[in-house]
Amino acid sequence: MFKFFKKISGSAKDTAKKLFHLVIPHAIDKESIKDIENILYAADFGAEVTPEIIGEIKSALKYDRELRRENIINIASMVLKRNLEGAEASLDIAEQKPQVICLIGSNGVGKTTTAAKLAHFYKISGKEVILGSCDTFRAAANEQLNSWGTKLSVDIVSSQHGSDPAAVAFDAHKAAIARKKDILILDTAGRLHVKSNLMAELQKILRVLKKSDSNLVPNVWLVIDSTIGSNSIESAATFHSEIGLTGLIMTKLDGSSAGGALVGVYKKFHIPIYFIGTGETPESLEQFSIENYIHRLFPSGDLQKDLG
Ligand SMILES: Nc1nc2c(ncn2[C@@H]2O[C@H](COP(=O)(O)OP(=O)(O)O)[C@@H](O)[C@H]2O)c(=O)[nH]1
Ligand SMILES: [Mg+2]
DSSP states (O other), X not given: OOHHHHHHHTTOGGGHHHHHHHHSOXXXXXXXXXXXXXXXXXXXXXXXXXXXXXXXXXXXXXXXXXXXXXXXXXXXXXXXHHHTTTOBXXXXXXXXXXXXXXXXXXXXXXXXXXXXXXXXXXXXXXXXXXXXEEOOSOHHHHHHXXXXXXXXXXXXXXXXXXXXXXXXXXXHHHHHHHTTOSEEEEXXXXXXXTXXXXXXXXXXXXXXXXXXXXXXXXXXXXXXXXXXXXXXXXXXXXXXXXXXXXXXXXXXTTSSSOOTHHHHHHXXXXXXXXXXXXXXXXXXXXEOOHHHHHHHHSOSSOHHHHHO
């Protein structure tokens, strides 16, 4: 019954998503609960959500000796919906002009790419957008954002390598006001090996923005990489306590990772989820919806058949 699980589990975590999609067996009884539990952990549902799903499966098994794969998916979906209640962020953010969206998160999670995707998203929704390149730590980050700005025909306030990120944020905010932009998107650095400096740097960016406009309520969105799994919870805890988060974006949900950690992060902090990233192109950004997210985790159709 669990031959796929056995075959795939050796190749570890990055196959978790496939594993979860493909390997939930067709029929589950009391004996197979442990395997389901392993699958849920491999899909990054973690200690926050896995026991709840398992608890519901056990309750259901009191009435039916055997559950079908669809029943398991329905139970898991129900638990996820329950845990994600209220997670869908509204895009009607305050009436300030310019709106400021500050993207923060660890190195490599997808902040710069997401800044470009958001610029594209808002631009095609008819908004005037400007980017601010506050990752002055890596010279390449500025080049990367500049090249997106050019491709997307979006204004950008660039930085000199090594310059003060808060000064760039200030200039970008002033430019956004002067050019009557609707939305300013700030990309930031993410190096974690000097964590305290990073936190101080991000706090300074927010302080300086307040100096530019004391009424400003910036959107501070944490970018989470779905391939990082349950560690996202710790990372979100640090960013939330140090900086104060107002939104979440999960990237790389197109890849082979599981993406279940998003539920754990939401369950713990109740920070609204704005978008999910589904690829490397500017178009690969979807507004977060609980339905679509669950659909991504458990696509319909019997993929097990495809495996033969
Ligand atoms: N497949 C996939 N790759 C992504 C996604 N978002 C970002 N990436 C890739 O992840 C890598 C790191 O992204 P980057 O934006 O530079 O991360 P940053 O260090 O947080 O700014 C790049 O190769 C991106 O193309 C996504 O949603 N899906
Ligand atoms: Mg970057």
